[in-house]
Amino acid sequence: MKVFDRFHVYLWNGRDNNCNSCLFAGVLPGGKHVLVDPGHFVTPAMGESALERLLAGIRRDGLDPSAIGLVILTHGHPDHVEGAVDLARLGAKVALHREDGELFRRMGGEADLYLQDGTLELDGEFRLDVLHSPGHSPGHITLYWPERKVLVAGDCVFYRSTGRTDFPGGDAGQLRRSIERMAALDVEELLCGHPYGHSGFIRGREEVRENFRIILTYL
Amino acid sequence: MEEEGIKSALELAMERVSKLPELSAEEIAEQREKEYRPLGEAIGHRYLEGILAVGELAPEAGRHEGDSGRIVRRGLVGCLSGAIELEKPAAAERALAGLVALAGKGDDGAAASDWGRLLGEYEERRAALAEEQAAGARLRLAALGISGSAVVPVMERDEGYRTALAALRREFEPALERLRSRLRREAETAG
Numbered sequence: 218m219k220v221f222d223r224f225h226v227y228l229w230n231g232r233d234n235n236c237n238s239c240l241f242a243g244v245l246p247g248g249k250h251v252l253v254d255p256g257h258f259v260t261p262a263m264g265e266s267a268l269e270r271l272l273a274g275i276r277r278d279g280l281d282p283s284a285i286g287l288v289i290l291t292h293g294h295p296d297h298v299e300g301a302v303d304l305a306r307l308g309a310k311v312a313l314h315r316e317d318g319e320l321f322r323r324m325g326g327e328a329d330l331y332l333q334d335g336t337l338e339l340d341g342e343f344r345l346d347v348l349h350s351p352g353h354s355p356g357h358i359t360l361y362w363p364e365r366k367v368l369v370a371g372d373c374v375f376y377r378s379t380g381r382t383d384f385p386g387g388d389a390g391q392l393r394r395s396i397e398r399m400a401a402l403d404v405e406e407l408l409c410g411h412p413y414g415h416s417g418f419i420r421g422r423e424e425v426r427e428n429f430r431i432i433l434t435y436l
Numbered sequence: 437m438e439e440e441g442i443k444s445a446l447e448l449a450m451e452r453v454s455k456l457p458e459l460s461a462e463e464i465a466e467q468r469e470k471e472y473r474p475l476g477e478a479i480g481h482r483y484l485e486g487i488l489a490v491g492e493l494a495p496e497a498g499r500h501e502g503d504s505g506r507i508v509r510r511g512l513v514g515c516l517s518g519a520i521e522l523e524k525p526a527a528a529e530r531a532l533a534g535l536v537a538l539a540g541k542g543d544d545g546a547a548a549s550d551w552g553r554l555l556g557e558y559e560e561r562r563a564a565l566a567e568e569q570a571a572g573a574r575l576r577l578a579a580l581g582i583s584g585s586a587v588v589p590v591m592e593r594d595e596g597y598r599t600a601l602a603a604l605r606r607e608f609e610p611a612l613e614r615l616r617s618r619l620r621r622e623a624e625t626a627g
Binding site: 344346 | 580584
């Protein structure tokens with residue numbers, strides 16, 4: 218689904234667990250795209266063809282999946298990264314934080330570059346802020362597009378809840394600090410890592426603020 | 437007549453053994469080495485994994501006496517000296533402490549100082565090398581339209597870096613081998 222120019226979201230609506238994805242269209246040289254969190258190739262419990270569904274959604278938006286030049290992984294858990302192994306075979310570069318690199322390697326993938334806290338510049342004119350946001354996993358990152366006030370939060374933030382911290386490397390204190398940092402940003406479009414009890418795409422500054430307020434009240 | 441024709445299993449086995457060619461002294465030594473060296477190496481691995489304390493090394497190796505004991509100790513010393521690698525400093529320092537203890541020195545400041553100097557020099561050179569190679573890797577990513585302060589090249593996958601790092605390791609290997617060899621000699625002879 219095209220949200221606005223250059224930004225598309227693909228909200229998972231299957232029965233099994235899988236993540237939400239998004240795509241920054243035409244931001245790389247040659248009109249290539251950046252895909253964030255391709256999710257599972259096939260979901261583990263119900264065998265849903267998750268990657269094929271995602272690629273079909275991208276095609277429906279009039280975009281060519283073979284033009285995905287870079288895949289960014291918010292973190293290294295299988296329900297976010299599995300499809301990246303296949304996309305890498307088709308020529309896409311893969312990026313994630315170094316501290317989750319080992320998780321991706323266990324899935325059979327290899328990062329082409331790591332991302333750390335700082336600015337990611339694409340084709341010299343498109344800018345994303347990368348925030349190292351540990352807590353759900355040690356190398357979790359979130360992406361902020363300041364120009365359109367979009368935050369891709371991965372599994373740090375869901376609708377009225379947060380990501381788990383009981384996986385290896387999880388840390389509730391770190392997650393709280395990561396979320397506090399996100400809450401201080403000016404966000405109008407918040408894409409969560411999963412559609413738990415909601416599509417996971419929270420729109421509008423007030424609704425985003427309310428979500429952070431509720432989360433931080435009990436976290 | 438019949439009794440003479442029936443042989444016990446023991447008699448059959450002894451008959452077969454008597455037909456085997458005699459082993460030379462070298463072959464016997466080789467067999468003993470194959471039998472006892474792994475025992476020493478296993479003690480070394482248990483120590484490196486933290487299962488044994490440094491004070492337990494000599495008593496563990498000392499369970500075997502004579503030639504077998506010497507082979508076990510050689511296996512142990514070989515295992516520890518082989519663990520002295522610049523890429524794994526924590527394991528190397530544990531191995532070094534084990535070898536110094538086996539040599540009965542308690543605290544060998546010279547070995548620790550030689551190791552510290554080698555490691556310091558190597559890490560400094562490796563960091564400089566990584567920085568130099570990363571600049572090239574950043575340029576290659578920039579050509580794909582990917583740049584900025586968030587971007588960190590994956591040097592482990594960079595062919596140029598790997599080649600240069602292998603050359604750097606080769607450069608340090610003679611000095612490292614001199615240290616290993618000295619520690620090995622002292623630890624073996626002390627036993």
